[in-house]
Structures are given as structure tokens and as C-alpha cells.
Amino acid sequence: QVQLQExxxxxxxxxxxxxxxxxxxxASISNFYWSWIRQSPGKGLEWIGYVDNNGVTNYNPSLKSRxxxxxxxSRGQFFMRLYSVTAADTAVYFCARLPLGSGDYYFDHxxxxxxxxxxx
Amino acid sequence: QSAPTQxxxxxxxxxxxxxxxxxxxxxxxxxxxxxxxxxxxxxxxPKVLIYEVRRRPSGVSSRFSGSKSGSTASLTIxxxxxxxxxxYYCCSYAPFNKFALWLFGGGTRVxxx
Numbered sequence: 001q002v003q004l005q006e007x008x009x010x011x012x013x014x015x016x017x018x019x020x021x022x023x024x025x026x027a028s029i030s031n032f033y034w035s036w037i038r039q040s041p042g043k044g045l046e047w048i049g050y051v052d053n054n055g056v057t058n059y060n061p062s063l064k065s066r067x068x069x070x071x072x073x074s075r076g077q078f079f080m081r082l083y084s085v086t087a088a089d090t091a092v093y094f095c096a097r098l099p100l101g102s103g104d105y106y107f108d109h110x111x112x113x114x115x116x117x118x119x120x
Numbered sequence: 121q122s123a124p125t126q127x128x129x130x131x132x133x134x135x136x137x138x139x140x141x142x143x144x145x146x147x148x149x150x151x152x153x154x155x156x157x158x159x160x161x162x163x164x165x166p167k168v169l170i171y172e173v174r175r176r177p178s179g180v181s182s183r184f185s186g187s188k189s190g191s192t193a194s195l196t197i198x199x200x201x202x203x204x205x206x207x208y209y210c211c212s213y214a215p216f217n218k219f220a221l222w223l224f225g226g227g228t229r230v231x232x233x
Contacts, residue, residue, distance in 0.1 A: 045224040105154035105213045106171035
């Protein structure tokens with residue numbers, strides 16, 4: 001049974017860096033692509049980016065200049081950093097599995113999400 | 121790249137069928153069959169219902185079906201049930217300048233009357 005769990009601070013100050021961790025169980029980090037997706041309060045979903053099964057990253061052009069993703073295969077974790085945050089970055093952040101290596105372009109397992117608020 | 125367009129809300133009575141549209145463009149839905157649909161209940165994370173336009177993951181009810189015509193994808197819920205009340209999102213693979221990109225629709229709130 002694949003499970004994902006986000007962790008990190010629930011409050012970040014404006015202009016600082018948002019750092020999140022996703023811990024995966026039931027699947028190997030090395031065998032799949034892993035994504036971050038966010039949902040602003042009362043709004044829809046926005047794909048942020050992924051780290052693939054070789055550690056290569058790909059980001060949404062709208063966030064590319066401020067985001068960095070990485071992984072630690074030994075710990076079964078992958079990470080996201082979002083730099084220079086503003087109030088517009090307040091959202092629930094989800095981590096999700098993307099089985100792109102097998103040709104599937106969808107998100108089949110999601111974490112429960114973590115609300116991150118940006119304060120001034 | 122623009123997000124696919126979905127109606128804000130759709131409603132139906134128990135037992136009826138409803139269809140949610142997801143209108144994209146020639147560069148995403150019109151070209152790729154990488155369309156997926158997600159159900160999100162309040163306080164929960166999205167759950168995939170459909171992928172590759174019409175494929176259902178194991179465990180998803182056959183009452184959910186997907187289709188595509190041109191650059192518009194659709195999700196049909198047959199035999200509407202009270203537990204189908206949720207927000208439904210479509211998602212399309214929409215590569216941009218040779219980089220991968222996924223775009224979600226704005227979501228459609230389904231109400232069971």
C-alpha cells in the first residue's frame with residue numbers, strides 16, 4: 001500500500017524559503033517520478049514540478065525561478081524548496097506519485113496535504 | 121499555456137447521469153490522450169477516477185466514465201449517488217517549450233439534489 005506524508009512548517013514569513021518533505025512508504029523513490037502540487041484556499045490545483053527516477057527535475061515555468069526539488073532515496077523522501085515566498089504562496093501543498101516511467105501521465109497516489117501560510 | 125475550462129457547477133438528482141466538460145486547446149487535450157479526472161471531497165486530497173481519457177484505476181466505480189472529442193474531454197457520472205457530491209478536476213498533460221507541464225481545470229462542484 002503506497003502512502004505519502006507531507007511534513008514541514010505550517011507558517012513561513014514573507015520573503016523566506018518554504019521547505020517541505022514528503023515521506024513515501026510502500027514504493028521505492030528510485031522507481032517512480034514524484035510531484036508537488038498545490039491548492040490555494042478556495043481555488044484549484046497547480047502542478048509545481050517533479051523529480052524523476054534518476055533525480056532529474058522539471059518545474060512549472062510559472063515557478064521555475066523560485067523552486068527546487070530533490071530526493072533522498074535512502075530515506076524514501078523527496079523535498080521541495082520554494083524561495084522568496086509571498087502571500088500568494090499560501091496554499092495546501094500535496095505530494096503525489098507520477099508513474100510517468102511506465103508511460104502513465106497522471107497522479108495515482110497523493111499525500112493528505114499540508115497547509116502552509118505565509119505571513120508578513 | 122491556459123488551464124482547461126470546466127463549468128463551475130453541475131447538479132442532478134439521484135439516479136440521473138451528469139456530464140462535466142473540460143475544454144482545452146490543440147496543444148494539450150487536442151493532441152495528447154493524457155487526460156485524467158480527480159474527485160476531491162471536503163478536507164481530503166484528490167482521488168484519481170479516470171486516466172488516459174477513459175481508463176479507470178482498479179477500485180473506481182464503473183459509474184464513472186471518460187471520453188474526448190477534439191480538444192474537449194468529458195467525465196460522465198451515471199446513476200448519481202449522494203456520495204458523488206464533491207469537486208471534480210480534469211487535468212491534461214500540456215508540454216511547453218519541450219518541458220513537461222500538467223494543467224488542472226478550475227474544478228466543477230457536483231451537487232446531488
